[in-house]
Amino acid sequence: MAFFVHGQHRHYYYDSGSGSPVLLLHGLGNSGRAWIPQVSALLALGHRVIVPDLLGHGASSDAPDGITPHLQALEMLALQEHLGLDSIQLIGLSLGGMVALEMACHTPEAVEKLIVAGTFASMSSSHRQRLLSEWATTLELHNGCLKHFKSSWPALVGADFSASPRGQRLYQAWHAQAALLKAHNQIRWCKGMKQYDLSAKLQQIQAPTLVLATERDAISPWSEAEDIYTNIECARLVTIAGEGHVFNVPHAHAFNEATSAFLQEPANHA
Numbered sequence: 001m002a003f004f005v006h007g008q009h010r011h012y013y014y015d016s017g018s019g020s021p022v023l024l025l026h027g028l029g030n031s032g033r034a035w036i037p038q039v040s041a042l043l044a045l046g047h048r049v050i051v052p053d054l055l056g057h058g059a060s061s062d063a064p065d066g067i068t069p070h071l072q073a074l075e076m077l078a079l080q081e082h083l084g085l086d087s088i089q090l091i092g093l094s095l096g097g098m099v100a101l102e103m104a105c106h107t108p109e110a111v112e113k114l115i116v117a118g119t120f121a122s123m124s125s126s127h128r129q130r131l132l133s134e135w136a137t138t139l140e141l142h143n144g145c146l147k148h149f150k151s152s153w154p155a156l157v158g159a160d161f162s163a164s165p166r167g168q169r170l171y172q173a174w175h176a177q178a179a180l181l182k183a184h185n186q187i188r189w190c191k192g193m194k195q196y197d198l199s200a201k202l203q204q205i206q207a208p209t210l211v212l213a214t215e216r217d218a219i220s221p222w223s224e225a226e227d228i229y230t231n232i233e234c235a236r237l238v239t240i241a242g243e244g245h246v247f248n249v250p251h252a253h254a255f256n257e258a259t260s261a262f263l264q265e266p267a268n269h270a
Contacts, residue, residue, distance in 0.1 A: 012059035013052035025096030031058030037252035056185030068192040073102035117212035149178035158244035202231035209235040216243035
């Protein structure tokens with residue numbers, strides 16, 4: 001099935017393969033298609049790959065008023081239960097990483113292994129609160145989703161990749177994706193992300209965890225990855241050379257090498 005209905009929400013998800021399940025969660029303003037470079041690699045390793053669109057994104061239904069990473073995590077845990085999966089291997093980037101961390105904190109036994117990339121322990125600082133407000137202000141403008149995408153593009157994938165032929169092709173595809181977004185969904189997410197703060201709860205995570213970062217991420221700095229790493233008992237930190245926030249795309253080879261090696265290790269919970 002391509003859709004999971006939970007309460008008033010309908011989630012689109014892609015589900016392929018038949019091995020150990022891996023759930024991939026995308027970032028704000030994107031969709032499950034952001035994981036294209038990883039899906040084929042994971043299938044080649046023999047995994048079952050499940051890629052949902054978060055609420056307010058892609059082919060899923062609107063994000064409700066009051067949406068937060070925690071509430072989205074509960075929706076994803078419901079999807080996991082719907083699919084009959086007692087535990088999964090979980091990968092999340094940026095907003096998807098926040099949702100993944102919320103899942104691993106809320107129901108530790110449901111997550112066998114956890115990988116988070118370019119994400120945050122908290123959005124409570126004055127700097128991040130102000131940044132989310134600025135994003136919401138841009139999104140309120142005419143064609144705000146496109147304006148926000150265009151202004152953030154170099155930071156998302158890095159200046160070198162954005163100027164390359166491959167980057168230009170991806171820009172066209174993601175530009176069209178941004179044009180289909182509804183501004184009210186993105187604004188609701190900006191408001192909901194302001195409530196996100198797991199800085200005192202990360203110790204609850206029991207799953208072996210891989211924290212990924214690039215050397216230069218203008219949105220989620222390396223120090224944020226270090227903070228997450230130091231607060232999860234069974235965690236390790238891997239830094240990928242280069243820049244970019246959605247770095248699973250411009251640095252797909254390095255990203256896939258790191259995640260594949262981690263997923264193939266025996267899982268031992270704390």
